[in-house]
Amino acid sequence: GFGRILHGLAPRVRHLVAVDLADNMLDALRAHAKAYSNVIPVKGDYTRLENLLKKENLLSRTESPLVVCLQNSLGTTEGGMWKAVAEFRKVAEPRDGDIVVSVFNSEALEEYGLPLYKELEGMVGPVDSERTDTNAGIFASKTGYFSQWFTPQLRAELKEKLDGTVLTEIRAPQFTVIHVTYSARGAE
Numbered sequence: 204g205f206g207r208i209l210h211g212l213a214p215r216v217r218h219l220v221a222v223d224l225a226d227n228m229l230d231a232l233r234a235h236a237k238a239y240s241n242v243i244p245v246k247g248d249y250t251r252l253e254n255l256l257k258k259e260n261l262l263s264r265t266e267s268p269l270v271v272c273l274q275n276s277l278g279t280t281e282g283g284m285w286k287a288v289a290e291f292r293k294v295a296e297p298r299d300g301d302i303v304v305s306v307f308n309s310e311a312l313e314e315y316g317l318p319l320y321k322e323l324e325g326m327v328g329p330v331d332s333e334r335t336d337t338n339a340g341i342f343a344s345k346t347g348y349f350s351q352w353f354t355p356q357l358r359a360e361l362k363e364k365l366d367g368t369v370l371t372e373i374r375a376p377q378f379t380v381i382h383v384t385y386s387a388r389g390a391e
Contacts, residue, residue, distance in 0.1 A: 206235030206244075208273065213239040216269070220261050222249050250282040252290040267386065268300035275307040275378070277361075278351040288364045292385075295367075299386040302365060309340025309352040311377040316342060316352060353379065 206221060213219050219242045223229045229246050236242040247255040249272070256262040270291040277284045291302050307316065317335075320327055320342060328346030335343050340352035353361065358379055362369060367383030 206232040206242075208271075209235050209239060209242055212271070213242050217241060218243065218261075220245055220256065220259075222247050222252070222255065224248050248282065250280060250287045250290055252287075253293040256294065262294070266298065268295050268298055270295050270300065270302045272302075272304045274305060275350060275352070277304055278306055278353065279349065284351065285364055288361065292365065292367075296385040299384075301370070301382060301384045301386070302367065303380065303382045304361065304365070305378050305380040306353040306358065306361065307340075307350070307378050308374070308376070309337075309354040309357075312340055312342060312352045313337040315377050316350075320344070 209219070209221065219239070221232055221236060221242060221244050223232055223244075224247060226246075229244065232244045236244045243259075243261065245255065245259055245261070247259075249255070252270070253262070272287070272291065277287060280287045288304075291304075294300065295302050317330065317337070320330060327348040328344035331343045331345045335341060340354050340357070342348075342350045342352065351357070358381075362372075362381060362383075365381065365383045367385045369381065370384050371380070371382040373380040
């Protein structure tokens with residue numbers, strides 16, 4: 204995204220690679236990154252994360268990488284959210300790293316999500332009531348914006364596809380945060 208969490212992450216890590224595909228978000232990300240000498244903004248598609256990091260010669264800098272995908276970015280992934288999860292694993296798992304993902308809960312889409320999207324209508328467009336399915340956790344706008352809110356089944360599938368040791372799972376009414384590690388596998 205545009206870097207709203209850089210202030211929380213940058214002081215805690217050696218290197219921070221921040222990835223976005225959209226030019227307008229990347230411009231904002233680059234502006235926010237100027238405040239930190241250890242932040243490297245990169246234009247790219249995180250459904251091809253391993254190749255992107257190799258191409259940018261950044262993979263060797265990550266000894267035990269932490270891959271972070273926040274605020275339902277996974278639910279808006281074009282090109283397949285499971286492909287993105289597989290890419291996160293390609294980066295984290297062989298290097299004894301961790302992955303942290305936060306997703307919106309489908310149970311909150313009607314009460315919390317629809318009013319939120321109404322406030323963001325200028326950015327995402329008006330709700331497409333024919334394609335939005337609150338029971339399935341699907342939000343669609345008339346401009347083509349799409350967001351998958353995670354049902355209990357999808358959250359279970361996410362943990363299964365992450366296939367690491369779950370260190371933390373925080374479930375709030377609107378969202379769930381899952382933190383998995385692969386470093387414990389080396390100790391087995």
